């Protein structure tokens with residue numbers, strides 16, 4: 001049985017903030033691995049400005065080097081876009097693993113707009129990582145008014161495999177202001193470097209095109 005954190009994202013591009021929050025969360029939650037689910041396309045985000053999936057996965061692999069992080073584009077293979085479908089498919093495919101959903105506070109602020117978000121929370125525990133500028137919106141979010149009753153103390157976070165979902169834990173590490181938006185502003189063509197890179201998905205061994 002492996003304990004796995006799932007961090008879904010556009011990773012457009014992946015950055016050291018993703019790496020640091022993943023490592024902190026792995027520590028707090030005693031995780032064996034953190035899988036970065038590099039999304040073929042966030043259903044709520046416009047396609048414009050989204051770098052190609054192979055470039056986003058290649059960059060994520062580079063940022064995640066020599067760590068317990070495994071970037072994957074498995075949603076492309078599962079043909080899932082909505083997180084509810086992804087988490088159901090992953091549980092079927094890996095019945096021996098235990099999964100916890102990880103997300104930054106900005107995602108919790110929007111969580112009420114995700115398809116069947118209560119269903120997601122009923123499937124696996126959720127750990128939310130504080131993020132500068134978003135914590136108030138997250139605390140007051142529509143989803144939080146339902147999730148609040150399921151909050152567990154952060155000091156118990158390593159015991160998450162004993163929790164019966166819904167269960168939510170709020171993790172606070174050193175606030176990390178890094179974001180993909182800032183990186184795109186500094187270098188909108190960051191993905192050029194990966195244009196001719198052939199990238200294999202480390203989880204499925206498939207070539208990503």
Ligand SMILES: Nc1ncnc2c1ncn2[C@@H]1O[C@H](COP(=O)(O)OP(=O)(O)OP(=O)(O)O)[C@@H](O)[C@H]1O
Nearest residue numbers: 008009010011017103104107131176178179180181
């Ligand atoms: N600095 C950070 N602190 C906390 N959580 C973060 C941070 N950066 C990213 N995350 C979280 O990592 C996951 C993937 O993030 P994503 O790929 O959207 O990167 P991003 O930096 O938020 O991108 P963008 O600026 O384009 O929205 C999300 O759950 C997001 O909340």
Ligand SMILES: O=C(O)c1ccc[n+]([C@@H]2O[C@H](COP(=O)([O-])O)[C@@H](O)[C@H]2O)c1
Nearest residue numbers: 008009010039042044082083084114115
């Ligand atoms: O399932 C949904 O309705 C849904 C709506 C918006 C975002 N998500 C997921 O949330 C994760 C974060 O996305 P992003 O683009 O904010 O990095 C990523 O895994 C998306 O697939 C999921």
